[in-house]
Amino acid sequence: MSLIVQKYGGTSVADVDRIRNVARRVATTYDQGNDVVVILSAMAGVTDGLITLARQATQQPDKRELDALLATGEQTTSALLAMTLISMNYPAQSLLGFQAEVLTDCVYGNARIVDIRTERIGELLANRNIIVIAGFQGCDPNGNITTLGRGGSDTSAVAIAAALKADSCEIYTDVDGIYTADPNICSKARKIDVISYDEMLNMASLGAKVLQIRSVGFAKKFNVPVHVRSSFSEEEGTMVVAENNGMESLVVSAVTHDKNQARITLKKVPDQPGVAAKIFTPLAEAGIVVDMIIQNTRVQGQTDLTFTVPQAEFAQALKIQERVAAEIGAEDVFGDQNIAKVSVIGVGMKNHSGVASTMFTNLARENINIMLISTSEIRISCVIEEKYTELAVRVLHTAFGLDRT
Numbered sequence: 172m173s174l175i176v177q178k179y180g181g182t183s184v185a186d187v188d189r190i191r192n193v194a195r196r197v198a199t200t201y202d203q204g205n206d207v208v209v210i211l212s213a214m215a216g217v218t219d220g221l222i223t224l225a226r227q228a229t230q231q232p233d234k235r236e237l238d239a240l241l242a243t244g245e246q247t248t249s250a251l252l253a254m255t256l257i258s259m260n261y262p263a264q265s266l267l268g269f270q271a272e273v274l275t276d277c278v279y280g281n282a283r284i285v286d287i288r289t290e291r292i293g294e295l296l297a298n299r300n301i302i303v304i305a306g307f308q309g310c311d312p313n314g315n316i317t318t319l320g321r322g323g324s325d326t327s328a329v330a331i332a333a334a335l336k337a338d339s340c341e342i343y344t345d346v347d348g349i350y351t352a353d354p355n356i357c358s359k360a361r362k363i364d365v366i367s368y369d370e371m372l373n374m375a376s377l378g379a380k381v382l383q384i385r386s387v388g389f390a391k392k393f394n395v396p397v398h399v400r401s402s403f404s405e406e407e408g409t410m411v412v413a414e415n416n417g418m419e420s421l422v423v424s425a426v427t428h429d430k431n432q433a434r435i436t437l438k439k440v441p442d443q444p445g446v447a448a449k450i451f452t453p454l455a456e457a458g459i460v461v462d463m464i465i466q467n468t469r470v471q472g473q474t475d476l477t478f479t480v481p482q483a484e485f486a487q488a489l490k491i492q493e494r495v496a497a498e499i500g501a502e503d504v505f506g507d508q509n510i511a512k513v514s515v516i517g518v519g520m521k522n523h524s525g526v527a528s529t530m531f532t533n534l535a536r537e538n539i540n541i542m543l544i545s546t547s548e549i550r551i552s553c554v555i556e557e558k559y560t561e562l563a564v565r566v567l568h569t570a571f572g573l574d575r576t
Contacts, residue, residue: 173338174206178328181215182345183402194255210306210328213244234279245305263301273309282317287334322383329386333393343402348409351573359574367414377514378429423517423571433485439502442474463545511560514552533570
């Protein structure tokens with residue numbers, strides 16, 4: 172007998188018929204002799220609808236009350252699934268985040284899990300109950316409802332699996348696994364059977380939307396095997412596990428892209444100690460995440476500095492940098508939102524040379540200019556013009572031998 176945590180996304184519980192389908196899957200797993208804990212998202216579109224309602228009430232909803240409102244989406248699906256299972260004569264009980272004792276910090280809208288107390292869940296499992304937990308939510312030390320940010324149900328599932336020392340965590344979604352590229356733009360993309368935590372972390376941070384990055388971080392930290400699969404088929408999906416030697420045979424495992432990027436350039440910045448801190452500290456204080464940073468040294472003690480930020484935060488970041496430029500004596504500051512980041516990822520890159528050369532050569536053949544480059548041990552990213560994104564993905568997918576045969 173195994174302890175299995177199953178998480179179902181919004182499309183998997185989009186209506187009552189799909190909730191019934193989830194109930195049948197859960198019942199099958201239970202009938203096989205397993206203990207089952209289920210984590211649910213809100214129905215597809217419900218969270219966005221609740222945000223719209225909040226903004227109809229006020230343009231700037233109170234963050235505490237907004238979390239209390241948004242948590243009702245997962246409360247609905249959890250109760251409906253538990254009802255359905257009970258009607259099928261299975262012992263089921265739903266728990267909200269605070270009832271499952273998912274304890275978080277006090278950051279409304281993007282809280283981080285601090286601890287999960289498993290006593291209540293353990294007692295219910297000991298009596299062979301199916302536990303249905305509302306994902307995406309927890310409570311802070313003061314008992315206030317908090318939410319974990321977009322994709323937070325993935326994080327809930329893996330964190331609860333880790334706390335319970337579950338044998339596996341199954342993430343059910345509307346795709347049947349993780350692919351070597353987005354199949355919507357690369358018809359030759361193929362499903363990956365096994366991928367390492369580090370590769371998945373990079374994919375999640377570089378545009379792949381199958382798993383939320385914080386959930387992968389939990390999985391790696393606590394060595395939780397994660398199985399990404401479809402709730403609409405019986406096919407095996409993709410296992411996300413610790414790296415093993417066999418993974419090194421493939422130099423590049425996937426090509427990702429991210430169009431939600433923008434770049435900002437400060438021209439003729441004084442090249443002296445402390446200037447970089449003056450540029451990036453205000454962005455950090457505003458909660459703006461900076462990704463790629465490139466510095467080009469000029470003559471006469473000056474430099475040009477370029478960096479990327481999420482497109483949604485471009486206007487705010489540019490306004491901050493216009494103020495900073497005046498303070499530090501930079502000649503000019505300007506930005507560009509029509510960019511995209513294309514990346515190749517693979518643990519095999521650690522032990523193989525020529526990956527960068529192959530990437531740059533194949534982009535050059537298509538006359539695709541590279542604006543920025545960033546590398547790590549298992550990843551190379553390039554910023555290019557947005558209009559070339561799909562072409563770049565397909566070209567690199569072929570160049571690194573990832574096309575489906």
